[in-house]
Amino acid sequence: MPIGQIAFLGFAVVSVIAALRVVTSRRVFHAALWLIVAFFGVAAVYMLLESPFMAAIQIFLYIGGVAVLTVIAIMVTKGVMREDRRILNRPVAAGVVSLALFVTMTWMIIQLPLPEEPVFPVVEGSLSLLGAALVDPKGYLLPFEVVSVMLLAVLVVSLYLGKER
Amino acid sequence: MGASSVPLAWYLILGSALFCIGVYGVLATRNLVVIIMSIELMLNAVVLDLVAFARFIEPARVTGKAFGIILYATAAAEAALGLALVISIWRTENTVEVEEIDVLKG
Numbered sequence: 001m002p003i004g005q006i007a008f009l010g011f012a013v014v015s016v017i018a019a020l021r022v023v024t025s026r027r028v029f030h031a032a033l034w035l036i037v038a039f040f041g042v043a044a045v046y047m048l049l050e051s052p053f054m055a056a057i058q059i060f061l062y063i064g065g066v067a068v069l070t071v072i073a074i075m076v077t078k079g080v081m082r083e084d085r086r087i088l089n090r091p092v093a094a095g096v097v098s099l100a101l102f103v104t105m106t107w108m109i110i111q112l113p114l115p116e117e118p119v120f121p122v123v124e125g126s127l128s129l130l131g132a133a134l135v136d137p138k139g140y141l142l143p144f145e146v147v148s149v150m151l152l153a154v155l156v157v158s159l160y161l162g163k164e165r
Numbered sequence: 166m167g168a169s170s171v172p173l174a175w176y177l178i179l180g181s182a183l184f185c186i187g188v189y190g191v192l193a194t195r196n197l198v199v200i201i202m203s204i205e206l207m208l209n210a211v212v213l214d215l216v217a218f219a220r221f222i223e224p225a226r227v228t229g230k231a232f233g234i235i236l237y238a239t240a241a242a243e244a245a246l247g248l249a250l251v252i253s254i255w256r257t258e259n260t261v262e263v264e265e266i267d268v269l270k271g
Contacts, residue, residue: 002170004170004171005170005171005175008171008175008176012175012179012182015179015183016179016182016183016186019182019183019186019187019206020186022186022190022199022202022203022206023186023187023189023190023193023194023199023203028196028198028199031199031202032198032202035202035205035206038183038206038209039209042183042209042213045176045179045213046213046216048171049176049216049217049220050220051216051219051220051230053230054212054216054230054233054234057234057237058209061237061240061241062205062209062237062240065241065244066205066240066241066244069244069245069248070198070201070202070205070244070248072248073198073248073251073252074198076252076255077198077251077252077255077261089192089193089194089195089263089264090192090193091193093192094188094189094192094193095189095193097188097189097192098185098186098188098189098192099185101181101184101185101188102181102182102185105178105181105184105185106178106181109174109177109178109181110174112174114172114173114174114177114221115172115173115221115222116172116173117221118220118221118222119221119222120222120223120224120226123224123225123226126225126226126227129225129226129227130226130227130230130231130234133227133228133231134231134234139227139231140231140232140235143231143232143235144235147235147238147239148238150238150239150242151238151241151242154242154245154246155245157246157249158245158246158248158249159249161246161249161250161252161253162249162252162253164256
């Protein structure tokens with residue numbers, strides 16, 4: 001078995017186990033810490049996909065932003081010290097639904113004629129191509145600008161909602 | 166090159182596994198913060214699939230990553246707004262359990 005496959009399986013197992021702990025761990029705070037582990041596993045898989053820039057964004061934005069924000073929200077709302085045993089809401093039905101979804105998607109993926117190797121050769125300077133495409137009017141300038149306006153709106157709304165009244 | 170030995174299907178199966186774990190978290194938990202974490206997990210699985218497609222079936226390897234970056238911004242906005250809502254609900258209702266939040270019930 002090639003080293004790439006072994007590395008992929010290792011990172012995949014780490015992220016799947018961490019994700020399972022996110023949805024099953026008894027304490028919300030532990031779930032947030034497992035979420036960070038899961039994000040690190042996905043960042044490692046990005047490295048295997050030869051996308052170091054995406055891995056860097058994953059760590060900066062998801063772990064540095066989203067996960068830390070979640071931890072702060074837990075601290076504000078519950079208090080870390082308090083033992084809160086999470087009650088599950090219909091766990092069997094939810095498990096059946098998500099397992100059926102997973103089996104269906106995996107079956108579809110196996111049916112598809114997907115490539116084993118990249119179809120096209122590696123392009124040099126892929127990152128500068130990406131940066132140019134994001135600000136190119138013929139590329140992705142419109143979604144880029146829409147998303148920046150949306151971020152500004154969300155920032156204002158979050159400040160308004162979070163304000164003491 | 167070690168990475169090229171992993172088929173595309175493996176990445177997609179990993180993405181669908183993470184997505185379905187997120188679906189389970191949304192359906193089965195009552196805590197709003199855990200539901201937001203599960204949604205983040207699902208969005209991350211989608212971006213993983215996009216990056217995998219960008220690497221395997223795209224000539225310039227740009228489109229998938231561009232959409233991934235835009236999705237990242239969307240996910241960050243979703244997390245910020247969701248957690249602001251959670252804190253706001255905590256202030257007025259003193260709970261983050263979804264079954265106890267019924268201010269909008271007629």
